[in-house]
Amino acid sequence: MNRVVSILVVGLLASGGLPGLARAQAPLDLERGGRFAEAADGYRAVLAGSPADVNALLGLERVLQRLGALESIRPQLAHALEAEPQSETIRELQFRIAAALDGADSVTVIAAQWMARLPRSAGPFRAWAGWLAGQGAVEEARRVIAQGRRRFGDARFAQYGAQLAVLVGDWDEAAMLWAVAVNTSPGLAASASAGLSRMPEERREVVVAALADGTGSGGAWITAHLLVAWDRPGEGWALLAATLPADESQAAVLLRRFADRAAEFGSSDGFRARGFALERLAEVTSGTVADRARLDAAQAFANAGSLAGAQRLLDRIRSTTGATSRDAATAMATFIRVLADAGQVEEAEARLAEWESRLPSRDAERIRETLAWGWIRRGDLDRAERLLGDSASVGAHGVMGWVALYRGELAAAKQHFDSAGPQVADRAEATRRSSALVLLERVKAARVPPLGDALFRVAQGDTAQGIEALRDVARRLTPGGQAAVLALAGEMASKSGDLATAETVLLAALASEPEGPMAPTATLGLAQAYASAGRNAEAIDRLEHLILTYPESAVVPQARRLLDRVRGMVPSS
């Protein structure tokens, strides 16, 4: 509230409104206190002495609106017009009152009076057209704007005309007018593209060609933004880069808007285009703005998976900022994670060693966990374990649980998972971990290295071999463990699309312990496999059996949802 008031005060000071503001201060305080009727009296008192006091007049308008008594402003409005018939603000207020209280005829007359009294003002054309558009009379609004264009030229009305043309789907006119508006104000390119991006697909090429033929670069800048909206950010960037204005401040506005737009879609190409735009922005700006742009560019390249781009920017940041800023550390943290995800674990670990002291400790911990997973994916469990060292963090215990499981050290794995507790940030990880705990519970052995080996194969992406290994291990386990391992193998086969194997393995799981605790899970897995294969009747049989036989099972809600889907009772996606 204080900030709003300060902004209001600054605005009034800037417009030379201090004397009026001082007079209207007391009623303004009443208004802020919600005492609208008293505030209205106060504003009226000010206006009795100074009929054209704009602050009091606008205050009276506000409080009468709150009181539902706007009609009663008419005498003060009439006096104000008599006192200052040339005031743009009072004319605009008169128009607003007519628009709120009177009919179209009144609005038309007042707009005409405004035009006659202030023949060099574009205000009445804009206000009248805006009101008409709000009433749905878009074509009439366009006619008013056309009058304004004839009198004052396209530039002053281009934005309004373009917005109205978009409303009625006149894409050619909208594009032409937006290009005019953007030539004058490059920052409008994003708004222009937002409206124009809704045009039907078959009109796109024609409109883009028209934009290219126009005068100035406005059309090209709009097209660059449109290409981003149409999921062609790379082409958009190429066009923008080729047509950037020499004026650096205009270029900066365009680059910033383009970079923001490119990030909205979350695609790799979008992030890459954002990275290039921000990198260029850093070149046309200086100081902290340029540093910030480079950091954001590095982040964008990292998000796009473009390691070279991110590294280039981070090196530049280090050379210009002394590598001390917190922002640089944040960008580096992202970069290290990207390196680890891309399999460049050595490089990531080296960067971590270099930057760890400058990273927030929580970030450093998370990066270690990410790097540990990087080593696990590379097949090096020892290095993953060394990297985590003696860390007692929840995340580290979670990763160590998997390391132990992949070694077949089931008791140790359970101990780590128990220490990690139930709080897991990533939902997918929570699901995987609860499946692992069920498995550990059912297998009831402290150490089964072949089981760990089989699971490790699956984790490294060798699903087919991993499933076969799990089937081998299962033969050596007790019925309960056998059913659990086979159910897991079947679920993995189903997810990998090998439905034949999934069916065989899940049926074996059910056969090994038909009434055991794994039966509902295995039955659900089987139904999922049948549903994926389009064998809906068999899926329905299994699901009905599951629901009716094990009504208390935790998988029953999932079974009901799947049953609804295979019966066609809910949308399939």
Next chain:
Amino acid sequence: MKRREFIGAAAAICVPAGLQKVQAGRSPSFAAPTLLIPMDGRQTNHLKAYGVMFRALKRDAQGEWLLNYRGGSFFVSADADTRREAALDGVLVEDVTGSGEVDIRGTIAANNMETVPLEKAPRVAVYVPPNTAPWDDAVTMALEYAGIEYDRVWDPDVLAGRLDDYEWLHLHHEDFTGQYSKFFLTTSGAPWLREMVRLQEQTARSLGMANPAELKKAVAHAVRDYVSDGGFLFAMCTATETLALALAADGVDIAATFSDGTPMDPDATRRLRWDRSLAFAGAELEPSPAIASFSDIDGHQVNHPARRQQLGAFTLFNFSAKIDPVPAMLVQCHRNVIPDFYGLTTSYTRTRLRPDVIVLAEEPGAPWVKYIHGNHGDGTWTFLGGHDPEDPQHQIGDPPTDLSLYPNSPGYRLILNNVLFPAAKKRELKT
């Protein structure tokens, strides 16, 4: 006995259909063990409970609707099929012993509650274009999810008199003014709109009509005749408002040029004949072809920038179950206040309602109501504003609502009350 056959019999005893009462207050003792399907906050799946009940009636099981008892619960014979279906659908049922049933009936007798026998599952028709998925219509979504059988009917079926085969008819967001929901100008070029225009024009031509506006008027008349002959009509969203406008516009051009080649009659509002319509009177037409609004019947005007109203919440009326069992049935719910939801027609302006309309739900203090009911000839109509109770800001192209995520939706319950309503056994008014 068919609804309209029953009505015919009742009418023979000189009782106006609008005053007929459902048979209430009788307390048949169930020969077989009884199940209670509670419909209060304990119910695990309210929507599928209607399906369990509907299918039980289809198997000729005995059923009763316990109005205002635990959210409008049901008694049903405790047969194996019903138990199985309830278990599969996740519907909570409770076994009721003989003494338990006596206790429940005692509670009902002593309070603002009533028992209404349910005698026969109605045959259900949904008026919907042949090329649409069920997920674009709240009623078909509810019917599919609850597992209630229905047939689709479209203009050729309606004009061929096939509505006579059904006790219950639903209309969703059809535009009976024939103006493609007035999206023609604002959404020109959209593939779905092109397909809609193609289908409507082709259907009109194939039925010998000059244009969709003429076709829809003919269909509106057939729907009104269906109600007049004893049918149950339930409509939502645009269908409610445009059906009324199309009926009132007999002989008046209310369609824009893009629809029938001629502009709307400039004097159309004054020439409307409300005595030929349902539910509304005295409405002003929206003259602009570019605004997706039809008249001032709709209180919310979602597509009119200057008149659009914010969504609030609507409150269901608490009717006397013993005196007014029909409206009481239509408002059975476990929630009394329900968040509002937009549609092309969201609500109904109070000043545009006919005096004999029964308001079932309103937004207190607002100039509009949400849910209305009335009689016409030997039948009844019920209108609910809005498009999708669980997608309050629905936009064209939004993903469909997955009702398995909303099994206890109070808004959808209102729709399903209407489906079971025709199953209630009727009796003549006691005077």
